[in-house]
Amino acid sequence: MKIDPSSPADLSVQIAAAIRDAIVSGQLIVDQRLPSEAELCAQFDVGRTTVREALKRLAAQSLIRTQRGATGGAFVNRLSFEEAYSQQITTSTLLLSMNAVSFETACEARYALERACAPLSAIRRSADHLATMRAEIHRQGQPGLTDEAFCASDVAFHRALVDGAGNPVMSYQLAGAVEAMQPLMNMITFTARSRERIIALHSRIADALEAQTAPETEAALSELEGYTLTLGRDVMARRAQARAAP
Amino acid sequence: MKIDPSSPADLSVQIAAAIRDAIVSGQLIVDQRLPSEAELCAQFDVGRTTVREALKRLAAQSLIRTQRGATGGAFVNRLSFEEAYSQQITTSTLLLSMNAVSFETACEARYALERACAPLSAIRRSADHLATMRAEIHRQGQPGLTDEAFCASDVAFHRALVDGAGNPVMSYQLAGAVEAMQPLMNMITFTARSRERIIALHSRIADALEAQTAPETEAALSELEGYTLTLGRDVMARRAQARAAP
DNA sequence: TATCTTCATATGTCTGACAATTAGGATTTG
DNA sequence: CAAATCCTAATTGTCAGACATATGAAGATA
Secondary structure, X not given: OOOOOOOOOOHHHHHHHHHHHHHHOOOOOOOOEOOOHHHHHHHHOOXXXXXXXXXXXXXXXXXEEEEOOXXXXXXXOOOOHHHXXXXXXXXXXXXXXXXXXXXXXXHHHHHHHHHHHHHHHHHXXXXXXXXXXXXXXXXXXXXXXXXXXXHHHHHHHHHHHHHOOOOHHHHHHHHHHHHHHHHXXXXXXXXXXXXXXXXXXXXXXXXXXXXXOHHHHHHHHHHHHHHHHHHHHHHXXXXXXXXXXX | XXXXXXXOOOHHHHHHHHHHHHHHOOOOOOOOEOOOHHHHHHHHOOOXXXXXXXXXXXXXXXXXEEEOOOOOEEEEOOOOHHHHHHHHHHHHHHHHHHOOOOHHXXXXXXXXXXXHHHHHHHHHOOHHHHHHHHHHHHHHOOOOOOHHHHHHHHHHHHHHHHHOOOOHHHHHHHHHHHHHHHHHHHHHHOOOOOHHHHHHHHHHHHHHHHOXXXXXXXXXXXXXXXXXXXXXXXXXXXXXXXXXXX
16 A cells, blocks of 8 residues: 655545555455554654544545544444445435436436336235335325325335345445435425325335236336326426416 | 534534535535635634544545635535446445345346336437447457456446436446446356357347347346356355365 | 453544645736 | 736645543452
């Protein structure tokens, strides 16, 4: 692990990159302790501030964790699925909010990915997953439910569908789609949507999964996509109209 | 934006979280300049070290960028698709290498997601995408190609398929699947695979996309999945045998 | 043996200093 | 006057040293 003090890049960036490479390439393995800050200072011939900033960069990416005290230090962190989920959700949320992604594009991606779970979920969904879905459907039907709560329940429903596929890698990959895009869509469509219709489609999905019929699940998801898309376009059109004649 | 000095959490973590929240919630918008380090020190009533570590954490997540000089400072960064791609690839790679994900699980997720692109790609793939795929197929057939180069070409081929869907959100979501899992699979199967067979399947996929027939594309992908799975199992079995009788 | 104390070690934070970079204004020069 | 140059102020990057805080381990004590 070496750095170039004459490089224009910040030293802390270079040090972080060097350590990251060592982790990714397997030179440093999970739970292994990194040298102490003082040792890293000596190794890279830099001040402690610089080493610390490099370590904070890595900590921000969940690559390491630090512990204070006598036997403390920085340790290579086992990246858990949970941490990866939440990172993906933040990244997806920002990506969508900062890049002018059209409603159509986000909607298309979200449902295409979710349909990919349908065949697996139809085979593997457990009673637990079905129970979660039914419970969320029931909650969605309760009068007086706020829009926020309905949206959260909506996310939980789709989450159960995705998790039903019993593939943690897919659940991770879809975290962004479900937990970042769904709220975004809800935010756009909540004024216009019919809860009844959504609940009916959710029920159809749950029924299809219970019957383990993948094509029907996919069909219901496609219909939900179509409905969401129509809603989105309606809202957009209304907004454009409002802007044109205020 | 407030922090709690009596909290057990590190101050720099709290400050980073406060600023992150402000960005995600839209209080700070893209390209907006954050207060200078000195101002942030005063605002949070902490030392400059602490503020700087917080800013480095955010920089590591591409949430801000910093610039030196008179009109410099920290600015809210527009998270580009490219940055998001590379973050996803690193995360996916680590997630797979650190969490004992079975070959079957990774393979299943990867092809399920890629099949989700097939219908869109069959409709939208441009001549460019087809040309890329054909070029990669040609390269894959050249004798003397190293395993690394074959793997890279393999990734490029699948990447073109995914990009052919013309949906940047899907391309982003699939970056991890293609660029992290594909190399992993190649690493496992390269000793046993038949390049001819893979090339034949790639050609079948390219033909199907050229003819814009989604089902045939999906079928070819499924066959590729099946072949990859068989290979993986063979290799695993051979390894187990080698361990049992060395 | 069980509990308490002390200590060494490590990270977390603060202060002050200086270096490096950069934009913009002031000054000099043709 | 215009252009080039220099100067200056603002800002981040790095460093050194100090102290605060947390924590495990060894030693002292009941």
